[in-house]
Amino acid sequence: MVSKIMEVKNLQVGINHDNRDVAIVNGISFHLNKGETLGIVGESGCGKSMTSLSLMGLLPPGVRWQDGDIQVDKLQFKNFKNKDWRKVRGKKISMIFQEPMSSLNPVYTVGDQIMEMVLNHENVSKKLARVRALEMLHLVGIPRPNQVLDEYPHQLSGGMRQRIMIAIALSCNPEILIADEPTTALDVTIQAQILELMKKIQNQLHMSIVLITHDLGVVAEMCDRVVVMYAGEIVEVAQIVNLFDSPKHPYTQGLLKSLPDINVQKEYLSSIPGVVPAPGNMPIGCRFAPRCPMAHERCKEAPPLLTTSDGSEVQCWLYDDGAEKEEIR
Amino acid sequence: MLAYVIRRLLHTILVVFVISLIIFFSVRLTGDPVSVMFSAGEPSKEAIAELRSNLGLDKPLAIQYGIFLKGLLTLDFGESFRSGMPVGTLIFERLWATIALALGGIFVAILIAFPVGILSAVKRGTGVDFFGRIFSLIGISFPNFWLGIMLILVFSVQLQWLPSSGFESIKHLILPSITLGMILSGILARLVRSSMLEVLNQQYISTAKSKGISEWSVIIKHGFRNALLPTVTFLGMQFGSLLGGTVIVEQVFSWPGIGRLIIDAINQRDYPVIQGGVIFLAIIMVVVNLLVDLSYSLIDPRIKAGRGSQ
Numbered sequence: 001m002v003s004k005i006m007e008v009k010n011l012q013v014g015i016n017h018d019n020r021d022v023a024i025v026n027g028i029s030f031h032l033n034k035g036e037t038l039g040i041v042g043e044s045g046c047g048k049s050m051t052s053l054s055l056m057g058l059l060p061p062g063v064r065w066q067d068g069d070i071q072v073d074k075l076q077f078k079n080f081k082n083k084d085w086r087k088v089r090g091k092k093i094s095m096i097f098q099e100p101m102s103s104l105n106p107v108y109t110v111g112d113q114i115m116e117m118v119l120n121h122e123n124v125s126k127k128l129a130r131v132r133a134l135e136m137l138h139l140v141g142i143p144r145p146n147q148v149l150d151e152y153p154h155q156l157s158g159g160m161r162q163r164i165m166i167a168i169a170l171s172c173n174p175e176i177l178i179a180d181e182p183t184t185a186l187d188v189t190i191q192a193q194i195l196e197l198m199k200k201i202q203n204q205l206h207m208s209i210v211l212i213t214h215d216l217g218v219v220a221e222m223c224d225r226v227v228v229m230y231a232g233e234i235v236e237v238a239q240i241v242n243l244f245d246s247p248k249h250p251y252t253q254g255l256l257k258s259l260p261d262i263n264v265q266k267e268y269l270s271s272i273p274g275v276v277p278a279p280g281n282m283p284i285g286c287r288f289a290p291r292c293p294m295a296h297e298r299c300k301e302a303p304p305l306l307t308t309s310d311g312s313e314v315q316c317w318l319y320d321d322g323a324e325k326e327e328i329r
Numbered sequence: 330m331l332a333y334v335i336r337r338l339l340h341t342i343l344v345v346f347v348i349s350l351i352i353f354f355s356v357r358l359t360g361d362p363v364s365v366m367f368s369a370g371e372p373s374k375e376a377i378a379e380l381r382s383n384l385g386l387d388k389p390l391a392i393q394y395g396i397f398l399k400g401l402l403t404l405d406f407g408e409s410f411r412s413g414m415p416v417g418t419l420i421f422e423r424l425w426a427t428i429a430l431a432l433g434g435i436f437v438a439i440l441i442a443f444p445v446g447i448l449s450a451v452k453r454g455t456g457v458d459f460f461g462r463i464f465s466l467i468g469i470s471f472p473n474f475w476l477g478i479m480l481i482l483v484f485s486v487q488l489q490w491l492p493s494s495g496f497e498s499i500k501h502l503i504l505p506s507i508t509l510g511m512i513l514s515g516i517l518a519r520l521v522r523s524s525m526l527e528v529l530n531q532q533y534i535s536t537a538k539s540k541g542i543s544e545w546s547v548i549i550k551h552g553f554r555n556a557l558l559p560t561v562t563f564l565g566m567q568f569g570s571l572l573g574g575t576v577i578v579e580q581v582f583s584w585p586g587i588g589r590l591i592i593d594a595i596n597q598r599d600y601p602v603i604q605g606g607v608i609f610l611a612i613i614m615v616v617v618n619l620l621v622d623l624s625y626s627l628i629d630p631r632i633k634a635g636r637g638s639q
Contacts, residue, residue, distance in 0.1 A: 058538055082544065089541035102532040106631055107554050117540045152630040168540070 005175060005208050006032040006055075011068035013047075013054050014279065021066050022280040024050050026232040029068075032176065037202065037209040039223035039240075041216065041255070045276045047232040048212045052180050055210065056095050057085035072176070091121045094169035098181040100162035104153035110137075111149035114168050121172045136167035139204075140197060159190035163197065170201065177202075180212045195221055216259055220244060228252050231276055231287040234305070238312040248314035250292045286316070294318060334619070341615045348611045349401060352604050353394050362386070362410055362598035384410055397604065406605030411597055416605035419590060426496045427586040430509065430578070431571035433502045435564060437510025438517050443553075445514070446521025450529060451548055461518065468515020477508040477581035494583035505582040509575060513567060520563055524556040531555070557628050565621030569614040 008030050014023035025047040032038050040048045053059050055070060057080060069078040072092060080088075089095075097103045104113060114133035118124065124132070130149070137145035140163040153161055162182060169177060179198065183191035195218065202209055211222055219226055219240070226243045228236040228251065236249040247253045254272040274291040277283060283290050289299040298317045306319045363380050381387045385396065400407055406416035449461030484504060485493035492501050528534070529552055537551040576588040587606060594602035625632045 056539055058535065086541040086543065089539055091541060095539045097532055097535065099532050103536045105533040105537065105551050105555070107629055116542065120540060120542050154631045165536070168536075 002033045002036070004031045005034045005072065007071045008051075008055075009069050009071070011051070011054060011070065012066040013050050013059065013063060014066050015063055017280060023066065024063065024232055024279045025054070026282075027068065028229070028232075028234045030227050030234060030237060032208050032210060033224075035202075035206055035208055036224040037211055037222050039219040039226040040210065040212045040229060041214060041219055041226060042229035043214060043276050045278075046229045048229050049180060051229070052095070052178050052210065052212050055176075055178055056089055056093060058089075058095075090117050090169075090174065091172050092174055093176045093178060094172075094174040095178040095180065096162070096165045096169050096182050098184050100158050100165055100185060103165050104161055106153055109150050109152055110156075110164055113164070114171050117168050117171045132171060133167075136171050137164075139170070139201065140164070140167045142167070157190075158186055159193060162186065162190075162194050166194075166197065166201070170205065170207075173205065174207060176208050176210065178210045178212070181214070182211075183218060184213070184215070191218075198222070216255065228255070231282060232279060233287060233315065234313075235288065235316070236312060236314045237305075238314075239310075242310050242312050246310065246312075248308055248312050248319060249288075249316050250294050250318075251288050254291075334623070337619050337622075341612065341619075344615055345401070345608060345612060349398065349604070349608060350394075352607045353397055354390075356600050356603050357390070359595065359598055362600060365598055366410070401608065406608070407601035409594075409602050410599045411602075416601050419602060420587060420606060420609050423585055423587050423590050426584060427572055427575070427588065429496070429502055430505055430575060430584060430586060431568055433506030434509030434513055434571055434575070435568060437506050438513035438567075439564075441510065442514040442517035442521055446518040447525055447548065447553060449518070449522040450525030453526065461522065465515045465518045465522075468511055468513075468518070471512060471515075473508055473512045474577050474581050476511055477505070477578055480504045480508060481581070496585055501582075505578050505584055508578050508581070509571065517560070517563065521556065521560055524559045525552060528552050528555045554628075558625065561624055561628060562621060565617055565624075569617045572610055572613055 008028065010027045010029055011025055012021075012023050012027045013025040014021055016022070028047075028051065030038075040051060042048050050059070050063065054065060057077065059065065065078070069076055071077070072088070075084075075088065075092075077085075077088075104110075108116075111130060111133050114136055115126065115129040118129040118132050119126070122129075134145055134149060137148060142148050142160065142163055148156070148160075148164075153164070156164065177198075182198070183194050186194060198209065199222065201207075209222075211218070213219060223240050225237065225239055227234055228238075228243075228249065230249075230251050236243075236247070236252050238248070238252075243252065244256070247256050251272070254270075257270045258272065260266070260269055272291055277287065277290075285300040285302050286292070286295070289295040292299070296317075301317075303315050303317045303320075305313050305315045307313050308319050362384070363377055363386065366380065378387070385393060388396075397407070404417065406420070408415055409419060412419075445461045445464055449458045452458050481493045481504065484491045491503050492498075493504065495501055529548075534547060534551055537547045542550075572587065575584075575586060576592055578584065579586045579589045580592075587610065591603060591606040593599075594606065
C-alpha cells in the first residue's frame with residue numbers, strides 16, 4: 001500500500017510589491033508517495049524552482065511564504081523557525097542543484113564538505129564522519145575515492161561534482177531528495193549516468209525523489225507521476241503512462257507536441273505560441289487561455305482541478321462533466 | 330614553487346636598479362646640499378669646495394652613481410651628510426617603529442572593518458547596512474591629522490590615559506594605530522562588503538544552507554573564507570605603502586619612523602639618506618607583494634603559485 005510521505009496544501013509563495021501580495025506560486029497542492037519519483041515540469045518561470053525551494057525553507061530574500069502548509073510525517077513547515085528548518089535540511093530532506101560546477105565550495109576538500117553534513121546532523125567523531133564520507137563516495141561510484149576525499153572540487157569534472165553533490169545530499173540518509181534540474185548542465189552521456197545513479201540509490205535507500213525539470217525525456221526515464229505547472233499553478237497531475245499516452249491539458253499537449261518524434265519527419269518543431277505571463281500580470285480566469293488553441297467563453301472563469309476517468313487531475317473546463325474527450329487531441 | 334620565488338626575487342633586482350636610477354637623479358634636482366649646510370654667515374669659496382670634495386659631490390655624476398651602485402651591491406647605503414652616521418644604521422633604528430605602526434594600523438582596521446563589512450553585506454538594505462556604509466564614508470573622508478589631534482586631545486590631554494608622542498612602549502602605539510586604522514577601515518569595510526555580497530550570491534552558499542548548518546557557519550566558513558582573497562591583496566598593498574606613507578601620522582605623534590626620516594632628509598638635501606630610504610622601502614614593497622602572492626595559494630586551492638595565477 002502506498003503511503004504519503006509529504007503533502008503540500010494550498011502553498012502560496014510570492015513577493016510583496018507595492019503593499020500587495022504577488023504570488024509566484026499560487027496555491028498549489030500535491031503529495032509525494034513513499035519511494036516514488038515525482039516529476040515537476042513546466043517552462044522557465046512557471047514557479048517550479050520556487051516550489052522546490054519552499055520545500056527546504058530556502059526562499060530567496062524578498063520572497064515570502066504567503067499561505068498554505070507543507071507536511072512531512074508529523075511536521076508542519078508553516079510555522080517553522082530557522083532552528084526547525086535546520087533540523088530538516090539535509091536530515092529529512094536534501095537537495096541537489098542545477099550547476100554542479102558552482103555548487104561545491106572551491107576552498108574546501110570534497111571530504112570536508114561531506115563530513116560537514118554528517119557532523120552537523122549526527123553525533124559522531126571526525127574519524128567516523130570520514131569513514132562515512134568514504135562510503136558515500138563508493139556509493140555514488142567515484143573512482144579512487146581515497147584520493148578524491150582530499151581533493152578540491154576544481155580537480156573534478158562536472159559529472160563527478162554532481163556525484164559528490166549527491167553524496168553530500170544523501171550522507172545523512174534523508175527520506176526525500178529534491179533534485180532541481182540535476183542534469184541540465186551536463187553532457188548527454190553524463191546525464192544518463194547521473195540519472196541511472198539516482199535510480200540505483202533510490203532503490204537501495206528507499207527514498208522519495210522530487211525531480212524538477214523541463215526535460216520531458218528525463219521525466220519519461222525517471223518519474224512515476226508528474227505534476228505539470230504553468231504560471232504558478234498546477235494544470236495537470238498524471239501517472240507517467242497517462243501523461244505520455246493521453247495528455248489532458250492543452251498545455252501538456254503542447255509541451256509533448258514540441259518534442260521531436262523519431263518516426264515523423266518534420267522541418268520545424270511545433271511550439272506553444274506566446275510566453276508565460278509575469279507574476280502580477282496574470283490573465284483573469286484560466287491562465288493558459290491566451291495561449292490556448294482551445295480557449296472558449298468559459299475560460300474567462302478559473303477552472304477547478306478535475307479528476308478524469310483514468311485518474312489524471314486536470315485544471316481545464318474541457319474535462320467538466322467528468323466525460324473524457326479523447327478526440328480533443 | 331621555489332623556482333617561482335627565485336624568479337620573483339630576480340625581478341626585484343631589476344626593480345631596485347630602475348628605482349636607483351630614478352631616485353639618484355631626481356634627488357639631485359632638489360638643489361645643492363652644500364648651500365643648506367652652513368648655518369651662519371657667508372662661507373668662503375674654499376670651505377665650500379672642501380665640503381664638496383669631502384662629500385664626493387665634486388666627482389662627475391656618472392662616477393657618483395657608480396659609487397652609489399657599488400655600495401648597494403654590498404648593502405652599504407653610504408653615510409648621512411648631516412650626522413655622518415651610516416644610512417643603514419639610521420634606517421634600521423627606525424624600522425621597528427615603522428613596522429609596529431603599520432601592523433598596528435592594519436590590526437585596528439581589520440578589527441573594525443571585518444565585522445562592519447560582513448554585517449553590512451549580510452543585512453544588506455537594512456539599517457545595519459546603512460550605518461555600516463555611513464561609517465565607511467566617514468572613515469574614508471576623515472583627514473587623519475585631524476583625527477590624530479582629536480584623539481590626543483581626548484585621551485592624552487583630557488583623560489591622560491595614553492601618551493601622545495614618541496615610541497617607548499606598547500601604550501604609545503595605541504593612538505597612532507587607531508588614527509591609521511580608522512582611515513584604512515573605511516576603505517576596507519567597503520571592500521569586505523562588496524566581496525561578501527558577491528560570494529553570498531554563489532550557488533555553494535545555497536548548498537551550505539541546504540545542509541542545515543547554522544547561519545553564521547554559512548556566512549563565515551563558506552562566505553567569508555571565499556571573500557578573503559581581494560581583502561588580502563588590498564591589505565598587502567596597504568602594508569607596503571604604510572611603511573613609507575604614514576608621514577602625517579608620524580608628524581602628529583612624533584613617531585620615530587622611516588617616513589619622517591626621509592622627509593627630514595629631503596628638507597636637508599641629505600642625498601644618501603633619501604636614496605637609501607627609498608631603495609629600502611622599494612625592496613620591502615616588492616617582498617611584501619611576493620608574500621601576498623604566495624599567500625593566495627593558501628587561501629584558494631585553485632591558485633598554484635607560479636602556474637599562471639590570476
